[in-house]
Amino acid sequence: MLRVTSQSIANQAIENIQLASERLAKAQEVATTGRRINQISDDPIGSVRVLRLRGFGSSLEQFKRNIDHAQPFLEQTDSTLSNVTDGINRAKELALSMANDTVTASDRQAAAAEVHQIYLNLLSQANTKVENQYIFGGFATDAQPFAAGANGVDYLGDNGRISVASGSTSLLQTNLLGNQVFQGVGVTNGVGILDTLRDLETVLQGQAAQPSLSLKVNLDSGTASGAGFSFPDAVGTEAPAAAFRGEADFSADVTVFDSVGQAHTVTFLFAKTGASFYKYRVVANSNEISGGTSGDLYQVATEGTLQFNPDGSLNTGSSTLTNINLANLSNGAANIAVSAVDLSFSGSTQTAAASAVIASAQTNANGIQAQLGRLDAALDQISTFRSDIGARLNSADTARTAVDTLQTQTEAEQSSVEDSDILTAYSEFARLQQAFQAAVASAARMIQPSLLDFLQ
Amino acid sequence: MSITSTLSIAAQALKAQQLAIQTTGHNLANVATPGFSRQRADLVSAMPSVEQGFPVGLGVDVRGVQRIVDRFLESELLTLHASVDGSQADSDALARVQEIFPTSGGIDAKLSAFFNALSDLSNNPSGLPERSSVIGTANDLGQSLSQARQTLTSIQQNLDGELQDAASRVNVLLGQIADLNQQIAVTEGRGESANDYRDQRQTLLQELTGLTGATVREEPNGAVNVSLGGLLLVTDNRFGLLHTTSVNAAGFRTITYQAPSGLTFDATSFLTDGKIGALLNARDSQVQDAADRLDQFAKTFVDEFNLQHAAGFDLTGTAGGAFFTPIAATAGAASQVQVAANLAADPKLIAAAAAADGVPGDNRNALALSDVQSTPYPALGGLNLQESYLSLVGDIGSQSQVAQAQLDSQKSLLSQAQARRESVSGVNMDEEMTNLIQFQRGFESASLLVRTADEMYRTLLNMVQ
Numbered sequence: 001m002l003r004v005t006s007q008s009i010a011n012q013a014i015e016n017i018q019l020a021s022e023r024l025a026k027a028q029e030v031a032t033t034g035r036r037i038n039q040i041s042d043d044p045i046g047s048v049r050v051l052r053l054r055g056f057g058s059s060l061e062q063f064k065r066n067i068d069h070a071q072p073f074l075e076q077t078d079s080t081l082s083n084v085t086d087g088i089n090r091a092k093e094l095a096l097s098m099a100n101d102t103v104t105a106s107d108r109q110a111a112a113a114e115v116h117q118i119y120l121n122l123l124s125q126a127n128t129k130v131e132n133q134y135i136f137g138g139f140a141t142d143a144q145p146f147a148a149g150a151n152g153v154d155y156l157g158d159n160g161r162i163s164v165a166s167g168s169t170s171l172l173q174t175n176l177l178g179n180q181v182f183q184g185v186g187v188t189n190g191v192g193i194l195d196t197l198r199d200l201e202t203v204l205q206g207q208a209a210q211p212s213l214s215l216k217v218n219l220d221s222g223t224a225s226g227a228g229f230s231f232p233d234a235v236g237t238e239a240p241a242a243a244f245r246g247e248a249d250f251s252a253d254v255t256v257f258d259s260v261g262q263a264h265t266v267t268f269l270f271a272k273t274g275a276s277f278y279k280y281r282v283v284a285n286s287n288e289i290s291g292g293t294s295g296d297l298y299q300v301a302t303e304g305t306l307q308f309n310p311d312g313s314l315n316t317g318s319s320t321l322t323n324i325n326l327a328n329l330s331n332g333a334a335n336i337a338v339s340a341v342d343l344s345f346s347g348s349t350q351t352a353a354a355s356a357v358i359a360s361a362q363t364n365a366n367g368i369q370a371q372l373g374r375l376d377a378a379l380d381q382i383s384t385f386r387s388d389i390g391a392r393l394n395s396a397d398t399a400r401t402a403v404d405t406l407q408t409q410t411e412a413e414q415s416s417v418e419d420s421d422i423l424t425a426y427s428e429f430a431r432l433q434q435a436f437q438a439a440v441a442s443a444a445r446m447i448q449p450s451l452l453d454f455l456q
Numbered sequence: 457m458s459i460t461s462t463l464s465i466a467a468q469a470l471k472a473q474q475l476a477i478q479t480t481g482h483n484l485a486n487v488a489t490p491g492f493s494r495q496r497a498d499l500v501s502a503m504p505s506v507e508q509g510f511p512v513g514l515g516v517d518v519r520g521v522q523r524i525v526d527r528f529l530e531s532e533l534l535t536l537h538a539s540v541d542g543s544q545a546d547s548d549a550l551a552r553v554q555e556i557f558p559t560s561g562g563i564d565a566k567l568s569a570f571f572n573a574l575s576d577l578s579n580n581p582s583g584l585p586e587r588s589s590v591i592g593t594a595n596d597l598g599q600s601l602s603q604a605r606q607t608l609t610s611i612q613q614n615l616d617g618e619l620q621d622a623a624s625r626v627n628v629l630l631g632q633i634a635d636l637n638q639q640i641a642v643t644e645g646r647g648e649s650a651n652d653y654r655d656q657r658q659t660l661l662q663e664l665t666g667l668t669g670a671t672v673r674e675e676p677n678g679a680v681n682v683s684l685g686g687l688l689l690v691t692d693n694r695f696g697l698l699h700t701t702s703v704n705a706a707g708f709r710t711i712t713y714q715a716p717s718g719l720t721f722d723a724t725s726f727l728t729d730g731k732i733g734a735l736l737n738a739r740d741s742q743v744q745d746a747a748d749r750l751d752q753f754a755k756t757f758v759d760e761f762n763l764q765h766a767a768g769f770d771l772t773g774t775a776g777g778a779f780f781t782p783i784a785a786t787a788g789a790a791s792q793v794q795v796a797a798n799l800a801a802d803p804k805l806i807a808a809a810a811a812a813d814g815v816p817g818d819n820r821n822a823l824a825l826s827d828v829q830s831t832p833y834p835a836l837g838g839l840n841l842q843e844s845y846l847s848l849v850g851d852i853g854s855q856s857q858v859a860q861a862q863l864d865s866q867k868s869l870l871s872q873a874q875a876r877r878e879s880v881s882g883v884n885m886d887e888e889m890t891n892l893i894q895f896q897r898g899f900e901s902a903s904l905l906v907r908t909a910d911e912m913y914r915t916l917l918n919m920v921q
Contacts, residue, residue: 006487035559037559047850048849050559065572068581133817212577
C-alpha cells in the first residue's frame with residue numbers, strides 16, 4: 001500500500017494546478033494569436049515550412065510587381081506599333097491613289113505634305129516614352145533613339161534587351177529594339193520604314209530620289225583572313241552560283257529599284273582579306289540577266305575593296321568603290337554608284353538588307369509604285385513585331401494568373417501549417433479551463449479534511 | 457516479583473511514551489520541511505525475567521529513534537536532480553536562443569525585403585528611390601543580423617555569469633557537506649543517531665548533484681565521498697574548491713579545481729553533467745554553433761554579393777566596388793554586415809548595369825544580383841542563402857523542442873521518485889495524530905499503573921498498622 005502523506009497531497013495538488021494552468025496559458029495563446037506556432041520549438045518542421053512559404057510568398061508578391069511594371073511597357077509598345085501600322089496604311093493608301101498619271105502635281109504635293117506628317121508622326125512614335133523612358137532605344141532609355149540625319153534616320157540606341165523577373169527562373173523581355181522595328185536591321189527582308197516614307201515623300205514631291213543604296217552588314221572580326229575571290233571579275237561574266245558564293249565570307253541580298261520602279265535583287269559578296277580589309281563583288285541571279293544560264297551568277301560590278309578605320313567606319317580614301325551596272329540587268333536603265341554613304345557596317349547579325357531607289361522622272365507613277373512594295377514589306381515587319389509583343393503580353397497575363405494562383409495556394413498552405421482552427425482552439429481553451437477549475441477545486445477539497453477536524 | 461518492578465515498568469513506560477510523543481511532535485513540526493524524513497521511536501518489549509518459574513515481562517524498552525528512508529531511492533533522487541537541473545539549464549538557454557529566430561519578421565523577412573528591393577531596382581535601374589530602398593533594406597538586414605549575433609553573444613555572457621554563480625554555490629555546498637560529514641561521523645561514532653544531520657546533508661547533496669552531476673558514495677563511518685570524474689570534491693571533512701578566474705581563448709570562464717592539498721588543475725572537461733555541464737555545453741557548443749553558422753551565412757552573403765556587385769557597373773559607367781564593407785574573418789561576421797560608406801552616401805554607385813556604357817536602362821547586373829538569393833553556395837553546405845538560414849532555424853527549433861521534451865520527462869521522473877520518497881519518508885498528519893492519541897493513551901495507562909502500584913504499597917502498609 002502506498003503511503004499518502006500531507007506533503008505528497010500538497011505536491012500533487014500544486015503539480016496538477018501548475019500543469020493545468022500551463023496548458024491553459026498555451027491554449028489561451030493559441031486562441032488569442034490565432035496561431036498554432038508561436039515559437040519555432042512549437043513545431044520546428046512546421047516553422048521552417050512557414051518561413052519558407054512566407055519567403056516564397058514574398059517573392060511571388062515581387063514577381064507580381066515586376067509583371068505589373070512590365071505591362072505598361074508592353075501595352076505602350078503594342079499601341080505604338082498599332083499607330084505605326086495605321087500610319088503605314090495611310091501612306092500606302094496615298095501612294096496607291098497617287099500612283100497613276102491622271103493625278104495632278106498639286107495633288108501629289110498635298111499627298112507629299114501628308115506623308116511628311118506621317119513621317120514626323122512615326123518618328124515621334126519611334127521616340128515613345130513610358131515612365132519617362134524611351135522604349136525603343138535598348139538600354140539607352142534616357143536619350144531619344146531616333147533622329148533625322150543627313151542620309152536618313154539614324155538609330156542612336158543600343159542593342160540592350162531589358163528583362164524583368166516574372167518567375168523564379170523566367171524572364172520577361174519588356175522592350176523591342178528600335179533598329180529592328182523601324183530599320184529592319186537583322187530582319188529577313190527588313191525595310192527602313194522611316195527612310196521609305198521619306199523616299200515616298202521625295203517621289204511625290206516630284207524630285208528624283210537620289211539613287212541611294214543603303215547597306216548595313218556586320219563584318220565579323222572573328223573570321224579568319226583569306227585571299228579574297230579567285231574567279232575572274234569581269235562585269236557580265238558568269239560563274240556557278242555555289243562556287244562563287246562559297247568564296248565569300250558574307251553575303252547580303254539587296255533590292256534595288258531601277259528607273260521604272262522595277263525591283264531587282266542583287267547580292268553583295270564580301271571576302272575578308274586582312275584584319276580590316278575586305279573585297280566585295282556585286283552579283284545577280286541568272287533571271288535578272290537577259291539570256292542568263294539558269295543557276296549561274298552574273299557579276300554586275302567590278303571588284304571593290306574596303307578598308308575600315310579602328311572605330312568601324314569606312315576609310316573612304318583607301319577603299320575602291322564601284323558602280324553597279326544596271327544596264328546589264330534585263331530591264332536596266334541606269335547605273336547605281338556605290339558610294340561610301342551607301343555602305344554602313346553595324347549590327348549584330350550577318351544578314352543585311354538594303355534598298356535603293358532610282359526614280360528618273362518626277363511624276364513617274366512607277367516611282368511611287370516602287371515604294372508600295374517597300375510599304376508592304378514594312379507592314380509585314382511591324383505585324384511580326386506586333387505578334388511578338390502580343391505573345392509577350394499574353395505570357396505576362398499567364399504569368400500573372402499563375403502567380404496569383406500560387407499565391408493563394410501558398411497562403412492557404414501557410415495558414416494550414418501555422419494557423420489554429422479557431423473552433424478547435426476555443427473549445428480546447430474551454431476544456432482546459434474546466435480542467436484547471438477541477439484541479440483547483442479538488443485540491444481545495446483534498447487538503448482540507450484532516451483528523452484534526454474530527455478531534456474535539 | 458515486587459511492586460517495585462511494577463513501578464519500574466510504569467516509569468519505563470512513561471519515559472517511552474513521552475519519547476514517542478516527542479518524536480511524533482518532531483514529525484508534526486516538520487510536516488512541511490523539505491528533505492525531512494519521518495522518524496520513529498523504536499520501542500521493543502524488555503527482556504522478561506523468570507519469576508516463580510515463569511517468564512514475566514519487564515515492560516518496554518527504547519532502542520533508539522530511527523529515520524525512515526529508502527537508500528536506493530535517495531541515491532536515485534541524486535541522479536535525477538543532476539539530469540533535471542541539466543535539462544532545465546539546457547532548455548532555458550535554447551529558449552532564449554530561439555527568440556532570436558521568430559516565426560515572422562526575422563532575418564529571413566529582411567533578406568526577402570532586400571532582394572525584393574533589388575528586383576524593384578532591376579525594374580527601374582536608374583531610379584534613385586529604388587536605389588535608396590536597396591541601401592535602406594540592406595542596412596535593415598545588416599542591423600537584424602548584427603542584433604541577432606550580439607544577442608547570441610550576450611546569451612553566452614549570461615551563461616558565463618550563471619556559471620560563476622553556480623561555481624560559487626558549489627563551493628558553499630562543498631564546505632557545508634564536509635562540515636556535516638564530520639558532525640555525522642562524530643555523532644554516530646558515539647553510537648547516537650544523526651538523523652537530522654543526514655537529512656540536511658541529503659538536501660545539500662541533491663543541490664550539489666543538480667549543479668555538478670557529482671557521484672556520492674557513503675563511507676562506513678557515515679561520511680560521504682563526493683567525486684566528479686576522478687576529482688574528489690569532498691572526503692570526510694576535507695573539500696576542494698572550484699575557481700572561475702581563468703578565461704579561455706574566447707574570453708569565457710574556465711573552471712579550475714583546487715584540491716584540499718592546494719593543487720590546481722583545469723576541471724572544465726570533467727563537468728559534463730548537471731547545471732554546470734549544461735551551461736558549459738550551451739555556452740561553448742549550442743549557442744556558439746548557432747553564432748558560427750550565422751557568421752558563415754553573413755560572410756558568404758557579403759562575399760558573394762560583393763563579387764557579383766564588382767562584376768557590374770554603376771550609373772556613371774564605373775566598375776562596381778564592394779557593396780558591403782568587406783569582412784575579413786568569418787568569426788563575428790554577422791555583426792559586421794554594413795553597406796560600404798561611399799555607396800551609402802551615393803546610391804548612384806550601385807552597380808545595376810553589366811556594361812560600362814553608363815546607359816540608364818541596363819539592369820542586367822541587378823538581375824544577376826537578385827540571383828545571389830537563390831544560388832546554392834558550397835560555403836553554406838550547398839544550400840542557398842534562405843535555405844541555409846532556415847536550416848539553422850529548424851535546428852535551433854528542434855534542439856529547443858527536444859530539450860523541452862527531455863526536461864518534461866526528467867521532471868516527471870523526478871516527481872514520481874519524489875512521490876515515492878514522500879511515500880516512504882514523508883509525514884502523514886493523520887497517521888501522526890493517530891499515533892499521538894495512541895501514545896497519549898499509553899502514557900495515561902502507565903500513569904494509572906503508577907497509581908495502582910502506589911495503592912498496592914498503601915494497602916501493604918495499612919496491613920502492618
